[in-house]
Amino acid sequence: MTAMFIIGTVICAASALICWVMTAVRRHPADSAIISLAVIELYLFAYAGYAAVRQSGGASVVGEVWEFWGYVLTALILPIGVFIWAVIDKTRWSNLVMSFVGLVVFVMVYRLEEIWWGSAL
C-alpha cells in the first residue's frame, strides 16, 4: 500500500463524510462540501503529476499505460462534472450528489494502484 493511496483514501472518505453530514444539516450546497471536491481534484492532479514524473523517468507500470491515463483523465473530469451538475439545483440534495465523487474516485484510485503496482493493498 503506497502513501499516495492512503492519502487518497483519507481525502475521499473525508469528502464523502462531509457531504453526508452537510446533506443532513444544510438546505443548500455547503462550502465545506464544495471545498472537499476541490481537495479531491487537487489530489488527483498531484497523483497525475507524480505518475507523470515517475513514468517519464523510465519507471514502468504493471498494467497498461493507456488504461492508466484513461482512468486518470476520467477521474479528473469527475469532480468538475459532478460539481456543475450538483449546483444546477441548489438544494440539500446537491450535497448528497457531491458525496458520489469521494466514493467513485476512491474506487478509481484503487484501480489505478492495481494498474500501477499490480495490487492496491
Added chain:
Amino acid sequence: MSRFSQPDAGQQVAGPTPRNRGIGMLIITAYGIFAISSFARALYQIVVHFEDSPVAYLLSAFAAAVYILATVALARRGHTAWLVALVAVLVEMAGVIGIGLWTVLDPELFNEATVWSHFGQGYGYIPLILPFVGLFWLLRHRTVQ
C-alpha cells in the same frame, strides 16, 4: 395556489418536485457516472484491443450508448424524454440480466469483461440495481401527454 399557477406545473403528476430534481438528481448522477466511465472504457477497449474480443467490446459500446441515452433522457423534462428514458432503462435491465445470465451459463463466450458481465459484479452489482431504481423513479413520476 402559486405552485399550480406556474407554467410547467401541469406536466408533473406525482408532486411538486420534478423528475429531474431532488432525489432524481442523485439517480441522474449515478447514470451519468456510468455513462462516462463505460464510455471511456469502451473507447479504450475498441481503440487499443478491438481484435482480442470484438463481441465483448461492441457490447461495451452498446452499454455505454444505453447509459448515455438514459442519462440525457432522465435529465430532461417532458413526455418524450420520459418515454425514451423508460425504453433505455428497460433495455438496460434486459441487458444486465441477459448478459449476466449468459456470462454465468457460458463463461467462454466473453473472454473479456463488460460492465454487464456477471450482473455487474466488477462494479459492485450497481449495474444490476440501477435499472430497477430508474424504473421505480420513472413510474413514480409519470407524465401526462
